[in-house]
Amino acid sequence: MDKARRVPDEACEEDRESALRKTLGAIGRFFASFFEGLRRLGASPAAMISLLILAFWFLMAIFGPLIAPYSPSHQSIAERFQGPGLHHFFGTDRFGRDVFSRVVIGSHTVFLLAASSTLLSLVVGTVVGLVSGYIGGVVDELIMRFTDILMSFPMLLFAMLMLGIMGPSFVGVVVVIAIVFFPRIARVVRSDVLDLKTKEFVEAAKVRGENAFYIMFVEILPNTLGPLGVEAAVRFGYAIFTSASLGFLGLGVQPPTPDWGLMMNDAQAYITTAPWMAVFPALAIASLTVAVNFLADAIRKLGNGDL
Numbered sequence: 180m181d182k183a184r185r186v187p188d189e190a191c192e193e194d195r196e197s198a199l200r201k202t203l204g205a206i207g208r209f210f211a212s213f214f215e216g217l218r219r220l221g222a223s224p225a226a227m228i229s230l231l232i233l234a235f236w237f238l239m240a241i242f243g244p245l246i247a248p249y250s251p252s253h254q255s256i257a258e259r260f261q262g263p264g265l266h267h268f269f270g271t272d273r274f275g276r277d278v279f280s281r282v283v284i285g286s287h288t289v290f291l292l293a294a295s296s297t298l299l300s301l302v303v304g305t306v307v308g309l310v311s312g313y314i315g316g317v318v319d320e321l322i323m324r325f326t327d328i329l330m331s332f333p334m335l336l337f338a339m340l341m342l343g344i345m346g347p348s349f350v351g352v353v354v355v356i357a358i359v360f361f362p363r364i365a366r367v368v369r370s371d372v373l374d375l376k377t378k379e380f381v382e383a384a385k386v387r388g389e390n391a392f393y394i395m396f397v398e399i400l401p402n403t404l405g406p407l408g409v410e411a412a413v414r415f416g417y418a419i420f421t422s423a424s425l426g427f428l429g430l431g432v433q434p435p436t437p438d439w440g441l442m443m444n445d446a447q448a449y450i451t452t453a454p455w456m457a458v459f460p461a462l463a464i465a466s467l468t469v470a471v472n473f474l475a476d477a478i479r480k481l482g483n484g485d486l
Contacts (some may be wrong), residue, residue: 309369
């Protein structure tokens with residue numbers, strides 16, 4: 180009797196080990212495709228330039244305090260509104276603070292805001308999309324109608340409304356941007372799940388008796404990583420622009436934290452007398468946003484086989 184009971188248990192264990200090998204194989208194929216994609220991106224000049232710009236700002240975000248010649252909060256009334264020169268590469272602002280140092284160190288705030296909000300929206304959107312697409316029925320209908328309501332609001336207007344209620348803060352900006360973005364990510368994941376849940380490997384997992392959690396996160400999720408990677412790149416670019424816009428409107432991170440959008444807000448009253456206060460933060464925002472968008476477009480073309 181015990182021997183008869185052990186045989187099904189051993190067969191079930193073998194099935195689980197086989198499923199684990201398949202999952203690890205799928206993850207391995209993803210990383211192999213990732214490095215192959217990097218090689219193919221090298222054939223696109225626009226993609227490589229975008230990647231170099233992104234890498235430049237990423238290094239600034241990490242090593243900014245070592246590169247910046249001044250503290251971003253150091254004030255010198257005697258040096259107010261100095262134009263770009265040898266001592267202050269990007270000039271100084273109304274408090275005599277070095278604009279170059281604030282742009283360099285401000286990149287850390289920009290990256291941290293964009294990365295945190297993108298990661299949070301990816302996690303929430305992925306879970307919502309998996310549940311909605313796999314369970315279906317009334318649950319899917321309710322979730323999709325809720326996301327429709329969120330997506331019906333203009334992104335910036337909705338973010339302003341939420342921050343007006345919550346109050347401007349770093350955490351508030353991250354949460355609000357994640358709320359704005361997760362419905363779009365959920366729809367992308369749901370679309371993939373609706374196709375994948377009818378595949379043979381999912382049916383095999385059901386036959387083995389695997390629960391819904393295992394099927395969604397072990398069987399289906401690894402096969403959605405490609406589209407999720409493209410969506411993450413797109414959302415990261417939007418997060419940079421949205422956080423800068425909120426900073427410009429005074430709803431982002433608050434002084435004295437160096438932030439590109441906040442710097443442009445400070446500069447608007449002096450745009451004619453000290454244009455460098457606005458020009459350099461604006462160039463930083465534009466260069467990073469355009470680079471991320473070009474890179475996201477290249478990744479999308481890579482996925483479609485057009486690159």
